[in-house]
Amino acid sequence: MEAARAEPRRRRKQARPGEILEAAFAEFSAAGFAATRLEDVASRAGITKGTIYVYFPNKEELFLATIKERMRPTMEHMEALTASPEGGAMDILRAHFHFVYGRMVEDPQGRELLRMLVAEGGRFPALTERWHAEVIGPSVEALRQVVRYGIARGEFHATAAEEFPHLIFSPVMMACTWQTLFGEAHALDLARYREAHLDMLQRSLERRQEDGAAGPSGQPSAGSPSVSSM
């Protein structure tokens, strides 16, 4: 434990918080908030317990910081998705879910994040609210915009998915949870699953003859209308 101290001591101050957060994420996601021992977090980060308290005031704040750290990249993607759409609505969904599957389902840390938020949500209402406000809410709203856009341009029919975009997102959540819980023994073939998801989506959203014409102009094949609202 005393060997391999090549790092200059002063510079560690920069790196420590990140190292601690990384170790904390691993420990928290393995054992949950209550059952995680700070001594284990410390030893995983290559330090001792006391040092954690130099950078974080207590266990709870460490936990919150850990979650926030992992939430950031997904939050950034959400902003991009909300930007004004162009091209086929189904293509936008395809691209979006490609990112989401990569980020949340295939990446074990993404899955763990979801699991932790579900598991500990009850004890950290502020965290849950923040998650909703900054990730989930915008995500639902962005999907709703895409669906609206698809309806407006005559690509989609007037689907209930406009009211409940949750429906088109839910298979992602299912896959996350499934892989986390049963992945060891009963793993899903994620590539095929994702394609199946998108196929179902297309079939349930696309407009057909019997749906009649849709769109503000009344002409389905008109140019792409903008979705500037909100």
Added chain:
Amino acid sequence: MEAARAEPRRRRKQARPGEILEAAFAEFSAAGFAATRLEDVASRAGITKGTIYVYFPNKEELFLATIKERMRPTMEHMEALTASPEGGAMDILRAHFHFVYGRMVEDPQGRELLRMLVAEGGRFPALTERWHAEVIGPSVEALRQVVRYGIARGEFHATAAEEFPHLIFSPVMMACTWQTLFGEAHALDLARYREAHLDMLQRSLERRQEDGAAGPSGQPSAGSPSVSSM
């Protein structure tokens, strides 16, 4: 603690285990396994900690018993669903999901059960495996049978939902989780949500002209994408 001893002391032996399980469910679901104190379980059940150990060997077994107790009714429904189907496949799905929404989404205890299994699954692999073996696995398989039945009778097209019935179930899970986490501040309108779910399902499963014939004889026409079983 000494007043109100109307109950005959001897007869309590019958009722105690059930009372303890009920109290334990409330406490475990509120705080999680690790953070739950047996003293709180006891006082909620109107007894003291020692009495718990008369009926359960330790905290872990109490937890397992609590979960198993709540899992039983759903397990029984699964067996019914697996019975040989008749009538419209979509009608069967409708009836099934009616039960499932009532049992898992609208009932707070049903939601809590799911949340607990997700939250503590990592620390109780045996429980997770049992849940998969007795509830989830059969449920997926039963849904698959219904989809297959629908395809065979020409009601559904050759859908990828045959390989991944998870897709048609996933909105239930989403609703459970959503209500548990955000239900306080951002509740879903469950009646509308369920109808939206079923509408989407119907649209994505039903056979259309361009899918070609796929009658009870089981001969899919050329060109129709066949989903190889398993």
Added chain:
DNA sequence: TACTATTGACTGACTGGTTGGTCAATAAGG
């Protein structure tokens, strides 16, 4: 009916181990 003996569900004080959090001492720059 009255009195006593026995039972066993229940209690609650106790223990042994664990862990969040503290802080004086230490060691590594500069």
Added chain:
DNA sequence: CCTTATTGACCAACCAGTCAGTCAATAGTA
């Protein structure tokens, strides 16, 4: 030297699990 990041021994609280003892309800006796 002085500064400061880090340590690790330490404390106090907490809690799962134990067990000797209590007492209400019954069974037995006369």
